[in-house]
Amino acid sequence: MARSSAVVFTDLDATLLDHHDYSWQAAGEALAVLAAHEVPVCIVTSKTAAEVAALRCELANGHPFATENGGAVAVPQGYFEGAHCDANTPLDVTTLGAExxxxxxxxxxxxxxxxxxxxxxxxxxxxxxxxxxxxxxxxxxxxxxxxxxxxxxxxxxxxxxxxxxxxxxxxxxxxxxxxxxxxxxGQADKGDALTWLRARYERAHGPILAVALGDSGNDVDMLEAADIGYWVARPDGSYHGSAMGHIRHARGIGPAGWAEAITALIAHHEI
The missing domain is CATH 3.30.980.20 (Putative mannosyl-3-phosphoglycerate phosphatase; domain 2)
Incomplete structure (x- = not known):
């Protein structure tokens, strides 16, 4: 496993990606720090596998991911057996929801x-x-x-x-x-995808700290299933949900808020 036991699960649109131009650049430095700490970043999105494939190449992300709001989960072949995987590694796809x-x-x-x-x-x-x-x-x-x-x-x-x-x-x-x-x-959501992936990480490597970040209603289940959840601010500066229990507010909109949350977790030695 990585030096850190944390795994980051992230929404894309208006979270890691800017709402207006779909750019992740504001989170680039935070992504680089996570990579340096060997913290996996698992995309959990409403986007399709075809859309995520292109972005994973851009981000050099070889980790598992979930698409269509948790309807399907894709794992690079050999990933949990310790193989070196990149964005082009063939995938094993499991449908959790409905066709x-x-x-x-x-x-x-x-x-x-x-x-x-x-x-x-x-x-x-x-x-x-x-x-x-x-x-x-x-x-x-x-x-x-x-x-x-x-x-x-x-x-x-x-x-x-x-x-x-x-x-x-x-x-x-x-x-x-x-x-x-x-x-x-179907009856599978982003929280189910996180839980499914957590089980496989823990089977392979032992307990993990699951961190989840999102901005809208379809992220509720994922944040609730995580150990630490973050609402990033929406384009108008508001938050979809309250900060309570293990769920926090990131100071910033979209990828800027995403970066602030990750930076705070690292600064406080939580991941």
Whole structure:
């Protein structure tokens, strides 16, 4: 195992990545310090495996990761057996949630029955995703390549959203409200992904200190499952959740807040 027993689990959008330009540069120095301390950084995101693959190459990140809000977990082959892994190491992927086809069929049925107003990724082409997210064409195509979730641009009322969530849950599936999208997924969330990965780290290396960072509703389960959780500030400076118990507030928005949290943990010898 690493010199440190800590493992960092992080959301991407508006957390490690800037909400507006998707840059991680404000967290670059903190990432370098974690690498020097051999602290794994495991991405846990609503993004797809195709999107994460490109970012992992950019970050030189060869650690396990979870996609589509915990719907699937990917582990580089040989990682927990001590093999040297990088961003290009072949992956073993485990589906924790539900297949995308099941999710898409449900939201279409609910829209037809109740008249809910939303636009799902299944309704969108690449140009629509570009308009909704600001991603470039290549990145937008990767965002559409989904396996275990169906994101929706919600265009109806909060009351309608409550009704929709109840109907999805009654069907045995789940809804998570993220920074940009409402995500329909199976009964697996980011907290389940953290717990699944923690078990494998601990089986291989002994107890870990799980640190989790996020900014929105779909990060709640992950922060609750961690030993130390951090809310980073949202673009308007507010926080999604309170600082209480093992969950703290990072001083800063997005990747700047992410860096502040990591710097504080290292300064206080917590990791």
């Amino acid at each position: 995308r086809e099941i999710l898409r069929a449900l939201v279409e049925r609910l829209r037809a029955k109740h008249g809910f107003r939303f636009t799902g990724f299944g309704d969108m082409g690449v140009d629509d995703v570009i308009e909704a997210t600001g991603l470039d064409r290549e990145a937008a195509a990767k965002a559409l390549d989904r396996a275990a979730s169906e994101p929706l641009l919600w265009q109806d009322s909060e009351e309608a959203l409550d009704t929709f969530c109840g109907a999805v849950e009654a069907a045995g599936l789940a809804v998570r409200v993220g920074g940009r999208f409402v995500h329909v997924l």
